């Protein structure tokens with residue numbers, strides 16, 4: 001009992017801990033995943049914008065080069081130089097324009113040169129056919145290194161930062177490269193190693209320290225990165241929304257676990273577990289023919305054997321079982337136990353019968369009769385050897401009771417009214433019911449030899465039963481005086497501690513064997529009455 005409680009409590013605590021931890025952990029993980037996903041979408045947006053920006057810079061440069069190539073002016077004439085100057089001024093992306101002849105720079109948008117600056121080989125060629133020299137020191141202006149883009153006989157100089165001229169968050173860095181991985185320019189000093197590996201990877205990703213997103217287009221690759229630490233703000237926002245949901249789910253699960261555990265720990269919960277685990281055993285109280293002392297059968301009385309070996313008396317759990325409906329599976333288990341325990345004995349001695357207690361619900365529905373019929377099949381036990389005991393209190397629906405008891409007798413069972421006299425119904429009320437025997441309650445037997453107000457009731461009950469042609473069985477006989485009195489009154493059978501307490505199956509079998517040696521076997525009178533399906537007389 002204690003072990004089971006401890007197990008239920010331990011399981012409950014474990015499930016409650018898991019039930020609390022899993023939703024909160026799941027929501028914490030979801031907060032992180034959503035924050036990462038949102039941040040990566042933002043990085044991707046900036047990477048896409050960088051590609052757009054770089055492409056537009058290339059396009060501007062190309063348009064300017066196409067325009068100057070198409071001019072009809074004499075190379076390096078005043079008109080040609082003026083044209084280059086106008087295009088330079090009107091094209092924000094370019095800083096300077098130059099004209100090459102025979103591999104040397106002859107003039108630029110600034111004017112004539114000495115013709116000594118030689119054309120150097122391109123670092124790569126864009127898909128639009130522009131020769132790109134990544135770092136060129138402008139020899140004319142002597143300014144910072146620029147990127148030179150050449151098409152035909154002209155080139156333009158572009159400040160590399162024009163390609164990455166995108167507004168990004170302060171925490172972000174970006175890099176632009178061509179699709180062979182040659183770096184064009186960077187912004188906010190990104191980690192070179194990360195950029196190198198990100199260029200080779202698709203879309204977006206994450207390292208131990210940073211998040212990154214990659215965009216590609218027209219021979220260019222843009223990578224935008226951000227340290228993981230900068231996720232903190234977004235993560236907090238997501239957590240503020242999701243963690244309360246996780247806490248709510250956790251509280252709900254813990255509540256359900258506590259509710260289920262308490263239910264399992266409740267008497268009804270324990271009884272339900274006992275039914276599931278088939279923890280019921282049956283003891284048999286011998287029934288004695290008072291005239292001869294012969295053991296004619298037994299009443300099957302259920303006991304709840306807990307896993308720790310302790311036995312619970314039926315009056316402690318039968319009322320709860322009846323209220324909850326668990327009495328039906330318990331009755332089934334009692335009947336199966338009878339078949340298991342006494343099959344051989346009942347087949348060997350046809351004069352023996354076993355009485356079982358039937359609950360109100362089964363009397364109303366008649367369900368138990370089908371169950372008994374099914375379980376008796378192929379056992380060799382005759383239906384006449386099974387008596388059904390029903391208390392007056394269980395006849396809630398008298399018409400349904402009449403049908404069920406009638407069916408029971410037609411099938412061959414004898415029907416006994418248990419605890420007679422303790423209910424409110426009169427014998428007259430019960431008179432119309434199909435029955436064979438009346439069990440006189442212990443409370444009346446107890447009055448024998450005592451001068452109490454109810455003493456005379458006992459003999460009246462016996463007389464009425466005889467008048468109705470019913471067998472009589474006296475319960476709870478504890479003294480020889482009671483037995484002698486009841487025998488003298490013509491009571492047929494008796495049970496009680498005078499003869500024996502309810503015994504485990506093996507002890508009842510031994511008791512019956514001993515009794516047989518002393519008193520012999522009963523004549524077939526009880527069986528005959530039951531087979532006939534009619535009352536005595």
Ligand SMILES: Nc1nc2c(ncn2[C@@H]2O[C@H](COP(=O)(O)O[C@H]3[C@@H](O)[C@H](n4cnc5c(=O)[nH]c(N)nc54)O[C@@H]3COP(=O)(O)O)[C@@H](O)[C@H]2O)c(=O)[nH]1
Nearest residue numbers: 301302313314315318334357359476477478495496497502
């Ligand atoms: N629906 C079911 N009810 C059942 C079943 N098994 C038992 N019960 C009912 O539980 C009540 C208590 O039963 P139990 O503790 O087994 O007590 C029985 C006898 O042991 C007791 N008894 C018998 N002789 C004496 C005696 O001389 N002195 C004394 N003090 N007690 C004695 O009486 C009980 C028998 O009761 P009854 O059924 O009225 O014949 C009890 O109401 C049982 O019916 C079950 O399987 N299903």
